[in-house]
Amino acid sequence: MKNPFLGTGIAIVTPFTKDGNVDHKALANIVEHNITNGTNYIVISGTTGESVTITGQEKQDIIATIANTNKGRLPLVLGIGGNNTANVINEINNTDLSQFAGILSVSPYYSKPTQDGIYQHFKAISLACPVSIILYNVPGRTASNMTPETILRLAKDFKNIVAVKEAGNNVSQYLNLLKNKPEGFGVISGDDDLALTVALAGGDGVISVIGQALPKAFSKMIALGMAGDAKQAYKLHFELMEITSLIFSENNPAGIKAVLQALNLCNDTVRLPLVEATDGLKQKIKDYLLNFNS
Template structure:
């Protein structure tokens, strides 16, 4: 069942028009561009999709646009998470999940719960969700790491907790998870710079930011990694290395939107409190895209 999330998933941006309304045409084009170029699954309304600045109706509209463009071709993952457990459960219950294959749920941010609190939060989600769950650990944003023991406890206790998107940029933690995980549990990299190393070590691929801009190269790199063909994979890794660094230099998704602007797929508008990439960064990104 969870094999559909082996390979390259992409954390889709939400493109905006210059007046900051959602650009549904650009979103449709980005979905098709990814499907045509080898992406394995699509992740909707994650951090990269600026989900925290979308209202309920906008989220619904984004899901609808992506579902319609996708037309059943790739598995879809929807971000539903937060630090108010009751509100997360309510959102799961009231969201139409008929086109969605799994929920990506971030560990609670700001509140800084204990590991037991994190476990209980996800236990409540696992018992409520009618579909599979991918845990999301991103301590740089939540200010709290989900320890290996907590992730493995959830993996062992709930059949519908099928994977973790690990984004702590901590190779030692990845390796511990890969070493001790249940056989069918997926360790998915949430760090573009470490994605190949994690995959070669026995991970299941990536949920990528840069992958949506260079889907052909990035998904090929991960496919080589899954087959253990490291020299072919690293050729692509080195080709993409500079741009991976660029897109996270200021903030995500301002960086990836600057790449999309250089590719003429959408403009670089983001919603406050984020601001677009600086001119210096944009010019580095433009030079990379032109030379690629």
């Protein structure tokens, strides 16, 4: 199978009201903001969506709000992953995936399996999953790196494993994947700061955090990069460098929620153990956006 996830995908936040409930009105507004400003697909219930503090019922309600707002205009990807293989498969089996183009499944965290353990985990998921799978390698959160050899082994062995979201912030690993990947397998940046570099090197785009706040500029940058127009793409990259750095300077998604609050798309509430961005960071974000918009 060929990777259908091209361009700028966004790892959408889960907005909360000040009392900590899911803010479905704000969520719908963020979806519409992205649809009308160039985003190519939406990833639901990833790290940026605070998936680990969302209940099963809340996840279903979030899916419903996004699907009802989207109305089939953009492909949707659902995060289903974890370090309990049986639980991941159970969720796949008990989720209506007919409205999704694929799932994003994180490499097992905390347990620190061997590379063969990671391979066997995704083999079991592949055999159970009726839709396309994007592998998600984020060693800074999982405490183990899914090596290019393991990723490429999975890509060659299972047709429904169509791409990897690589978020190790490791240029050498990106280049290894791009050099050796099978035809049609997608290498998607999970690092906003390296997204243009990966696109210019032959990658399939990005699943972005900052892209949901500034979709017009960010998606244009990625499209230019994928078209090989480095000069114009880097103009946008340089304009976006500061805000891309700022949103990750404390924690994700506190930073991006501070940006979205400044844009009047949602407030900046996060769930413990995360805390809101500091006043200092919020001011830097506001100063950046004032200059960016002008």
